[in-house]
Amino acid sequence: MLDFSFTSPTKYIFGQDAEHSAGSMAADSGMTSVLVVYGGGSAIRSGLLDIVLKSLQNSGIAYIQLGGVQPNPVDTLVRKGIELCRQNSVNGIVAVGGGSVIDTAKAIAAGVPYNGDFWDFWAGKAQIKQALPVGVVLTIPAAGSEGSGNSVITLTPEMRKISLRTDFALRPKWALMNPKYTFTLPPYQTACGIVDMMAHIYERYFSTTPGVEVTDRVAEGVLQTIIEQGAKVMTTPDNYDVRANIMWSGTLAHNGICGTGRKEDWTSHAMEHEISALHPNVAHGAGLAVIMPAWMTFMAQHAPQKGAQMARRVFGVTNTDDTEAALEGIELLRKFYQSIGMPLTLSELGVNESEIPAMVQRLHENKGAIIGGYYQLTAKETTEIYHLAL
Ligand code: NZQ
Ligand code: ZN
Secondary structure, eight states: OEEEEEEEEOEEEHHHHHHGHHHHHHHTTTTSEEEEEEOOOOOHHHHHHHHHHHHHEEEEEEEEEEEOSSSSOOOHHHHHHHHHHHHOOEEEEEEEESSSHHHHHHHHHTTTTOOOHHHHHHSSSOOOOOOEEEEEEEEESOOOTTTOOEEEEEEEETTTTEEEHHHHHHSSEEEOOOOOGGGGHHHHHHHHHHHHHHHHHHHHHHHOOOOHHHHHHHHHHHHHHHHHHHHHHHTTTTTTHHHHHHHHHHHHSSSGGGTTTSOOOHHHHHHHHHOOOOOOOOOOOHHHHHHHHHHHHHOOOOOHHOOOOOOOOHHHHOOHHHHHHHHHHHHHHHEEEEEEETSSSSHHHHHOGGGHHHHHHHHHHHOOOOOOOOEOOOHHHHHHHHHHHH
């Protein structure tokens, strides 16, 4: 096990009526005037936005609003949000939505106190020294941004999608999570979230670090829960407890607990980000349903140990040969993805073979000539993995 320092400072208020704590939580974290960020309208339709605004009002918190965040969020709305905050002396951001809304809120929070263009941080030209506090009212369990120090933004018009992790500044101060508000998720978005949270665990699980049994077992337990509850949520979308288990799994998958004491990988995420950068209509989770099994298939041929362990412990595979066991596990994983309505190939996502060279080039420009923590890959191998996903 590697030495580690772990802090998950976000205060989670989980369950019935959690959203009513927005005002008191904002006040507790020193906010007096906030920007409320939300997406394309689901939070308005469910009535959640109204409840949050009333709660802020009741606690004497002034607010302005910025709606219209689109999935796979872009820099332009971040810039607009930064301007709004500066004009209105805002000292906190409240995100009402999912990963795209929360990531936009985090980027605005980092940009407001910075004397330059916020993209400098995502481009690696500057490091975040301070950010406004961010609070979250979560509506979709998926990206895990409510507990992560990451923000993923796409620069236009280049369509360069970059994930930045700055734990101390970008982890939300609080997150309000009422599973009831996830009942309205369309089945496809629910499934995308399931794939994404599983991927957040796999990116940490596939590790060469030995002696991390406790972290492996935590990861396997959460994976098994997601598979079991994920199957149930597709047939009983209004079951509170099922939604609650999925929602909390999404946070546990990405708040760092499944990565303690080990080297992580993150290649599949980087490879997926190149897909949703060029095809903003592709949901991150759908892209991962295609890429992650392709990456695992390559690993089954080159470094099968962890895939074999996952196949045996999570999917009950009994094959004693590591490569064969890993491949059987991938097949079962694909079957699960298919059963919840996820695509399995790049062509189902509308991605053409002719786009692979551009994706590979952009991937290595963004991430370096050699990528991967579990197994190191050059452009030759990442090209091979994209082809496995066709
Ligand atoms: O915009 P609205 O109308 O709210 O609709 C959204 C959106 O269309 C809808 N939705 C959300 N909650 C709903 C709902 N519809 C009905 N009922 C509800 N309760 O769902 C759609 C997708 O929302 P989005 O926020 O894009 O989903 P997600 O949470 O999957 O976020 C995806 C983004 O997060 C990034 C991804 O790359 C992508 O850009 N990620 C962020 C991470 C992080 N910050 O730690 C890590 C992840 O690996 C990921 O890369
Ligand atoms: Zn993800």
